[in-house]
Structures are given as C-alpha cells and as structure tokens.
Amino acid sequence: MITSSLIVIALASLAFAQDTLTEHVAFSSYDNYLYRDATTATQLLFTQTNATSTRPRFIAAFPAGNSGAMVYFKATLGNSSALTISLVNGSLKSVSNPYNHTGISGQWHLSQNAELDLAVLGSVRALRDYVEGGGLLHSDMNYTVQQPNTNSLTLYREFFNDSIAINFTMSTGSAIQHNGTQNISFPAGTYDFTVTLNETSLQGIPPQTLINSSNQTIVTNSSTADSVKSVSFLSYSEKMLAGGWRFLTYFGRDTLISLRILMPILSSDAVEAALGAVIERTNATDGELCHEETIGDYASWINMQNNQPELGSQPFYDYKMIDTNFELLPALAHYFLDLPSGNGRATSFLAKKAGLANNMTYQQLLQKNVELVMTQSAAFAHEPSAKNLIHLKDGVPVGNWRDSNPGIGYGTIPFDVNTALVPGCLRAIQRLAKAHILHPSLSNDAAKYATVWESHALPLFQVPLNASYAQSALSEYTTYANLSSNTYSTNGSMTPPTEIYALSLMDDYKPVETMNSDLSFNLMYNDNVSTDLMEYTVAALRPFPEGLMTNVGMLIANPAYDSNRTNWEVFTRAAYHGTCVWGFQQSMVVAGLARQLDLCNNTSSLATTQAPSWCSNSTLIANLKTAQCNLWNVILGNPDVEFAETWTWTFDNSTQSFVVTSPAELTPDSTEADAIQLWSFTLLALDKPGYCT
Numbered sequence: 001m002i003t004s005s006l007i008v009i010a011l012a013s014l015a016f017a018q019d020t021l022t023e024h025v026a027f028s029s030y031d032n033y034l035y036r037d038a039t040t041a042t043q044l045l046f047t048q049t050n051a052t053s054t055r056p057r058f059i060a061a062f063p064a065g066n067s068g069a070m071v072y073f074k075a076t077l078g079n080s081s082a083l084t085i086s087l088v089n090g091s092l093k094s095v096s097n098p099y100n101h102t103g104i105s106g107q108w109h110l111s112q113n114a115e116l117d118l119a120v121l122g123s124v125r126a127l128r129d130y131v132e133g134g135g136l137l138h139s140d141m142n143y144t145v146q147q148p149n150t151n152s153l154t155l156y157r158e159f160f161n162d163s164i165a166i167n168f169t170m171s172t173g174s175a176i177q178h179n180g181t182q183n184i185s186f187p188a189g190t191y192d193f194t195v196t197l198n199e200t201s202l203q204g205i206p207p208q209t210l211i212n213s214s215n216q217t218i219v220t221n222s223s224t225a226d227s228v229k230s231v232s233f234l235s236y237s238e239k240m241l242a243g244g245w246r247f248l249t250y251f252g253r254d255t256l257i258s259l260r261i262l263m264p265i266l267s268s269d270a271v272e273a274a275l276g277a278v279i280e281r282t283n284a285t286d287g288e289l290c291h292e293e294t295i296g297d298y299a300s301w302i303n304m305q306n307n308q309p310e311l312g313s314q315p316f317y318d319y320k321m322i323d324t325n326f327e328l329l330p331a332l333a334h335y336f337l338d339l340p341s342g343n344g345r346a347t348s349f350l351a352k353k354a355g356l357a358n359n360m361t362y363q364q365l366l367q368k369n370v371e372l373v374m375t376q377s378a379a380f381a382h383e384p385s386a387k388n389l390i391h392l393k394d395g396v397p398v399g400n401w402r403d404s405n406p407g408i409g410y411g412t413i414p415f416d417v418n419t420a421l422v423p424g425c426l427r428a429i430q431r432l433a434k435a436h437i438l439h440p441s442l443s444n445d446a447a448k449y450a451t452v453w454e455s456h457a458l459p460l461f462q463v464p465l466n467a468s469y470a471q472s473a474l475s476e477y478t479t480y481a482n483l484s485s486n487t488y489s490t491n492g493s494m495t496p497p498t499e500i501y502a503l504s505l506m507d508d509y510k511p512v513e514t515m516n517s518d519l520s521f522n523l524m525y526n527d528n529v530s531t532d533l534m535e536y537t538v539a540a541l542r543p544f545p546e547g548l549m550t551n552v553g554m555l556i557a558n559p560a561y562d563s564n565r566t567n568w569e570v571f572t573r574a575a576y577h578g579t580c581v582w583g584f585q586q587s588m589v590v591a592g593l594a595r596q597l598d599l600c601n602n603t604s605s606l607a608t609t610q611a612p613s614w615c616s617n618s619t620l621i622a623n624l625k626t627a628q629c630n631l632w633n634v635i636l637g638n639p640d641v642e643f644a645e646t647w648t649w650t651f652d653n654s655t656q657s658f659v660v661t662s663p664a665e666l667t668p669d670s671t672e673a674d675a676i677q678l679w680s681f682t683l684l685a686l687d688k689p690g691y692c693t
C-alpha cells in the first residue's frame with residue numbers, strides 16, 4: 001500500500017517535458033497546422049490556396065474549453081475564389097499574455113483586398129453549429145471590435161462565464177477600416193495574428209511519453225511518425241480527444257474503442273489518463289458512462305437555455321449512447337491482466353479520487369458501472385428472448401457507433417451491443433473478479449450471464465439465405481449499384497453465404513438484413529465466438545457485393561441480400577454509414593482476427609475459456625488467415641487513406657476496380673470531415689502477421 005500511494009504522488013507531480021509539436025496535415029481543401037508546446041495546444045485551418053469551391057476561411061481551435069475562433073473572408077472586388085489566405089511558413093509560435101491569456105501567433109498572407117464575411121468566437125460547438133447547422137448563428141455569442149491603432153484590429157469576446165475571454169488580433173502594414181462589427185476591410189498584405197484565451201490549457205502527452213518504451217521505433221519511423229504526432233496532439237493527461245478540429249474534446253466511445261486497440265503500444269501514463277477520463281465522467285448515480293461532454297462557453301449557454309444560469313459553465317455530460325457502458329471493463333481487463341504496461345497497477349489506479357465526481361474513488365465509480373452492466377444484462381440471462389435484448393433508449397434514435405438513424409437501418413436493437421459488447425463486458429467482469437480487482441463474488445454470476453448471452457443473442461440476429469434468392473439478389477444488386485456484371489468482385493463465380501447477421505433488429509424484432517462489418521466487435525471483444533460466426537467472417541470478407549471487400553477497403557455495410565429494397569437506397573456509397581469504408585473498422589477486424597487466432601493457443605490461467613472449438617478445424621483456420629492477410633494487403637495497398645476516418649468508392653468499369661473517393665465529392669453539402677480522428681490511428685498498434693505475403 002505504501003508503495004502504491006508513493007506512485008500516485010510521483011505521477012501527480014510528473015510534468016511531461018514538452019518539446020514543441022508541429023504537424024502539417026493537408027486534407028479535404030484545408031491546410032491544417034497542429035501546434036503544441038507547454039503554453040498552448042492549437043489546431044489552425046486555412047482554406048487551401050488552390051481550392052476552388054471552398055470559401056476562404058481561417059480557424060483556430062483549442063482543446064482548452066473546446067474553444068475557437070473562425071473567420072470567413074470575401075473579396076472586396078470580384079469573385080472570392082481568387083482570394084487566398086495562407087500561413088507564412090515557420091511563423092507559428094505560442095504566446096502568453098496578461099490575464100492568463102495563452103494561445104498562438106503567426107503570420108498569414110492575404111492575396112487581395114478583402115472584407116470580413118463572418119466571424120464566430122467562442123465554443124467549437126458554436127463554430128460547428130454554423131458549419132454543420134446550415135449557417136446557424138447565436139446572436140448572444142456576439143463579439144466586439146477594438147482598434148488599438150489603425151493598422152490593427154481585435155475581435156474580442158467575453159464568454160458567458162465572464163471571467164473567460166478570447167482575443168483575436170490582426171495587424172498589417174496599412175489601415176484596417178471598420179464600421180461596426182461586420183463591415184471590416186482588410187487590405188491585401190502580410191498580417192501578424194494572435195489568438196489567445198484564458199481557458200485553462202490541458203497538459204499534452206508528448207509522442208515519446210505516449211508510446212511505451214518497447215515501441216519507440218513507431219515514434220521515429222518515417223512512415224508512422226506523423227500519425228504518432230497526431231495521436232499525441234489528441235492525448236492529454238486530463239483526457240483523450242476524439243478528433244480535430246470539430247471534436248477536440250472527450251468522447252467515451254472514441255476513447256474506449258481507440259484504447260482497446262492502441263493500448264499495447266501506449267505507455268501506462270497514457271492509458272491511465274484515458275481510462276481515468278472515462279471513469280471520472282461516470283454517472284455516479286446509475287453507473288452509465290459518458291458519451292460526450294459539453295464544456296466551456298457552450299456549457300454556460302446550455303445551462304442558460306435550460307434556465308439554470310446559476311450553474312455557470314458547469315459541464316454537461318451526455319449519456320444517450322447504449323454501447324459505451326460496455327466498453328470500459330473490457331479495456332480495463334485487457335490493460336491490467338494482459339499487458340505488461342498494466343501489470344500490478346490496478347490497486348493504485350483504482351484508489352485515485354475522481355475530481356469530477358465528488359472525489360469518489362475510481363474503484364467506487366467502476367463498481368457503479370459493474371452494477372449497471374449486471375442489471376442491464378440480467379433479464380436476458382434469465383430469459384434469453386428477443387424482448388430482453390438491450391435496445392436504444394426511448395426516443396433516442398442512435399446508440400451505437402453507427403451514430404445515425406439510417407446507419408442502423410432504423411432498427412432499435414443493435415447487433416454490436418447485444419452479440420459482442422454485453423458478453424465481452426461480462427467476461428471482463430469475470431476475469432477482473434477472478435483476479436480480485438473486482439469483488440471475487442461477481443465471478444460466478446458474470447460467467448453464467450456471459451454464457452447465456454454468448455449462446456443465445458447471436459441466433460436472434462441470424463438471417464438464413466436461400467441459395468437461389470441470394471443469387472438473384474446479387475445479380476439485381478450488381479445492376480442496381482452499377483457494378484458491371486463481370487466485376488472485380490466475383491469474376492463470374494458467385495458463392496453467396498448461406499446466412500448473414502442482421503445489423504440490428506426493428507422494434508418488432510425483425511432483422512435489418514443488411515450485411516455489415518460489426519462482427520469486428522465479436523472478434524475484438526469476445527472469447528467464445530461460435531464456429532458459425534467464424535465461418536461467416538470468412539464469407540463476409542469475400543469480395544463485394546457478395547461480401548464486404550473491395551480493393552479500396554472493407555465496406556461497413558452491404559445491403560445486396562436485404563429483402564427490404566428500401567435499404568438499397570438507405571445504404572448507398574454516399575451515405576455516412578452506407579457501402580463505404582471506415583478505417584477503424586478495418587483495424588478492428590485485423591486486430592480481432594489476430595486476437596481470435598491467439599485464443600486458439602491461449603494458455604493463460606486468466607482465460608475464460610478453453611481454445612474455442614473451431615480452433616481444431618485447420619481448413620477454417622487457413623481460410624481465416626487468408627482473409628486476414630487479404631485485408632492487410634488492401635489496407636497497405638491504399639496508403640493515402642491508411643489513417644483516414646472514412647471514404648467511399650467509384651467503380652471504374654474499364655479497370656474493373658474501385659477507386660478511392662471522398663464522400664464530399666458525392667455529396668457536396670455533406671458535413672466536412674476532420675483531418676485527424678483518434679480511432680483512425682488504431683492501425684499503428686497492429687503488426688501484419690509474418691505468415692502473410
């Protein structure tokens with residue numbers, strides 16, 4: 001005990017040495033610049049100078065308070081497409097001003113005389129309201145214009161919490177004229193700019209500290225160094241951030257899924273910072289885990305909207321998702337029981353007090369989550385029928401990673417939560433109890449519940465496919481989706497699977513018959529995966545439209561076999577969760593397959609199972625390895641999107657192959673994508689197996 005409290009004290013006082021972290025990411029019409037040192041962390045965006053259809057825009061976004069400033073410019077004369085604003089190379093540096101203001105300064109070049117088109121200062125959420133919300137502006141988030149001298153102009157805003165302010169100053173060689181807050185004329189030329197605010201800065205975890213000592217080559221290797229910097233930019237001793245610029249704050253699912261895959265290469269400090277952030281945000285009453293936090297100026301605004309201005313900027317935690325609740329314990333079990341970095345660290349970690357939750361210990365908060373998991377899984381464990389599966393919360397159309405209503409085919413009972421996450425979480429409780437990290441008495445019930453969920457949930461999502469139906473559906477879909485009859489996919493020989501697994505169940509328990517990639521969760525989170533599901537995995541990794549594979553990646557959905565033809569129109573290649581690729585899903589499948597194959601040879605005393613029965617079938621093992629290697633080759637064969645979040649395809653009839661396509665090309669008014677997204681970097685932790693050629 002004495003040793004562990006010493007460790008806690010040592011950690012608490014450990015300040016990470018901060019070298020300046022800088023990275024340039026050119027992405028989707030914007031030049032992104034990441035900058036972090038001991039003073040500030042900022043992501044800057046400039047519209048690329050060659051972008052023709054994107055309005056000239058500058059953004060500075062800070063993890064501090066999830067705050068930012070955004071300015072659009074328009075040309076004084078003529079068409080704005082000729083107007084460019086670009087960062088002067090090497091000009092960025094952090095600044096520290098009076099009143100605890102910290103931030104970024106640099107220089108930009110404005111190519112011609114311009115006017116202010118629009119400015120938003122405050123929360124990144126307010127910036128997003130404008131960008132994603134069809135131009136939504138909040139008149140009460142107004143700024144003032146100050147002019148210390150004629151060549152300099154400041155946009156200044158005091159947050160609703162009036163002890164916080166943001167200050168955006170621009171200076172140049174000639175006069176900046178203004179009349180009110182909107183009519184501002186910027187002469188062409190080179191500008192000094194400074195954006196500062198006095199929200200508390202977070203403490204960044206530098207690349208060398210982020211990655212554990214055995215994997216430091218990933219930090220320096222030229223093929224991975226930039227990706228590690230991006231992950232580092234999203235990693236702080238307070239929390240991991242989901243992505244930038246739009247999600248520079250805490251998201252539970254993004255944290256926990258990323259962590260589950262990345263953990264083997266992360267340091268203890270990094271893993272515990274991220275796990276701690278999740279535990280701190282637990283609902284201390286009912287044990288639910290937080291999906292998204294609202295902090296800073298937007299929290300003040302929400303509190304005002306809710307007629308509770310007296311709450312000030314007290315954060316608002318959102319618990320609407322149903323999957324996140326089951327993702328913490330599997331991550332904890334993997335860390336404490338499987339990884340050298342977590343070995344022996346449970347006692348000191350769980351003894352910590354949660355500053356955000358009335359100083360309850362992490363152990364107490366975790367126990368709340370354990371109770372929630374046991375309570376929510378009990379009904380099905382006692383009576384395994386569809387009505388006892390876990391469904392979306394009443395009135396909430398989303399709840400799992402396919403964070404949209406069409407994304408799960410308008411179903412209410414998601415596959416991933418019920419067939420993978422619940423049993424995986426129960427097995428994690430069993431293991432943690434057996435290791436005395438949780439109360440040992442939990443072990444038996446958790447194991448009993450898990451066994452029922454493992455064997456009875458999956459069949460409720462099974463959709464048998466009649467061979468002749470499947471053949472005709474495939475050929476009709478091939479025509480519908482404009483894939484030529486002799487596609488990359490089939491080379492003429494179609495061998496459709498004899499069954500698929502539904503994406504979700506509708507309210508009346510009817511399956512949404514769209515093939516999908518969510519078996520990734522079973523591979524990653526489950527110990528006793530059925531022979532059936534392993535065989536289906538091989539089938540699902542066959543070429544699209546028979547299965548999910550294309551030469552540009554594994555699709556997350558394929559509605560070809562769906563007897564509800566409306567779903568062909570729901571899951572298009574342009575849809576956010578349609579027949580498109582998500583990078584983290586590919587990572588999860590290759591990582592999950594490696595994990596399953598390892599279970600065949602697992603001798604750990606903490607395992608919850610003997611080697612699964614399918615391990616004895618060498619044909620199946622060989623098929624799984626072939627599918628795994630094939631996916632690896634596709635991933636590595638598309639280096640441009642190796643660490644991208646999501647992309648789609650165009651089918652080229654002349655080459656009979658798919659071409660990587662940005663969703664924005666198909667849907668010009670689609671929501672803009674982030675240049676960096678935490679879970680898109682999970683591939684960093686994975687090794688292509690030696691047996692793949």
Ligand SMILES: *[C@@H]1O[C@H](CO)[C@@H](O)[C@H](O)[C@H]1NC(C)=O
Nearest residue numbers: 026027029048049050051052
């Ligand atoms: C603009 O330039 C960048 C390189 O700086 C390039 O990646 C991008 O494709 C170009 N965009 C257009 C529309 O030409």
Ligand SMILES: *[C@@H]1O[C@H](CO)[C@@H](O)[C@H](O)[C@H]1NC(C)=O
Nearest residue numbers: 099100163164165166167198
């Ligand atoms: C933040 O900065 C503003 C000036 O921009 C100042 O009025 C305020 O007192 C500062 N708050 C703190 C906590 O320093």
Ligand SMILES: *[C@@H]1O[C@H](CO)[C@@H](O)[C@H](O)[C@H]1NC(C)=O
Nearest residue numbers: 139140141142143144157158
């Ligand atoms: C912002 O607008 C509100 C009314 O919506 C007004 O009361 C307030 O004085 C304005 N603040 C500034 C800084 O202009």
Ligand SMILES: *[C@@H]1O[C@H](CO)[C@@H](O)[C@H](O)[C@H]1NC(C)=O
Nearest residue numbers: 097148154156167168169194
């Ligand atoms: C805003 O920033 C400018 C430049 O850094 C500084 O001169 C000015 O005092 C600041 N104003 C406020 C109100 O903080």
Ligand SMILES: *[C@@H]1O[C@H](CO)[C@@H](O)[C@H](O)[C@H]1NC(C)=O
Nearest residue numbers: 177178179180181182183184
């Ligand atoms: C400033 O704007 C107001 C209306 O917004 C207008 O009446 C006034 O003429 C303008 N002044 C100048 C000098 O442009």
Ligand SMILES: *[C@@H]1O[C@H](CO)[C@@H](O)[C@H](O)[C@H]1NC(C)=O
Nearest residue numbers: 283284285286287317318319
């Ligand atoms: C926490 O859980 C309790 C009990 O379910 C609920 O009443 C409360 O609203 C939850 N808190 C938040 C912030 O959702």
Ligand SMILES: *[C@@H]1O[C@H](CO)[C@@H](O)[C@H](O)[C@H]1NC(C)=O
Nearest residue numbers: 353354355356357358359360
């Ligand atoms: C939590 O503990 C800290 C340090 O002992 C103390 O400053 C703080 O007031 C406590 N918070 C609550 C809500 O008890």
Ligand SMILES: *[C@@H]1O[C@H](CO)[C@@H](O)[C@H](O)[C@H]1NC(C)=O
Nearest residue numbers: 409410506510564566567570
């Ligand atoms: C068919 O699919 C559409 C779109 O997903 C859905 O709205 C509808 O409820 C489905 N019909 C049936 C009978 O399941």
Ligand SMILES: *[C@@H]1O[C@H](CO)[C@@H](O)[C@H](O)[C@H]1NC(C)=O
Nearest residue numbers: 596597598599600601615621
């Ligand atoms: C299990 O280990 C044996 C012996 O090292 C090896 O031949 C076999 O391929 C392994 N099985 C799997 C599924 O990796």
Ligand SMILES: *[C@@H]1O[C@H](CO)[C@@H](O)[C@H](O)[C@H]1NC(C)=O
Nearest residue numbers: 535538617618619620621623
């Ligand atoms: C072994 O797996 C292959 C491929 O999935 C399957 O065709 C075969 O029936 C299985 N053999 C046994 C004995 O189960």
Ligand SMILES: *[C@@H]1O[C@H](CO)[C@@H](O)[C@H](O)[C@H]1NC(C)=O
Nearest residue numbers: 214215218265684685686687
């Ligand atoms: C991380 O280090 C371990 C131990 O040396 C090694 O087995 C593993 O392959 C490394 N991972 C990566 C992705 O390089």
Ligand SMILES: CC(=O)N[C@H]1CO[C@H](CO)[C@@H](O)[C@@H]1O
Nearest residue numbers: 097098099100101198200201
């Ligand atoms: C946290 C912090 O840096 N606080 C400082 C804010 O600024 C005042 C005076 O400018 C200092 O006294 C505080 O220490």
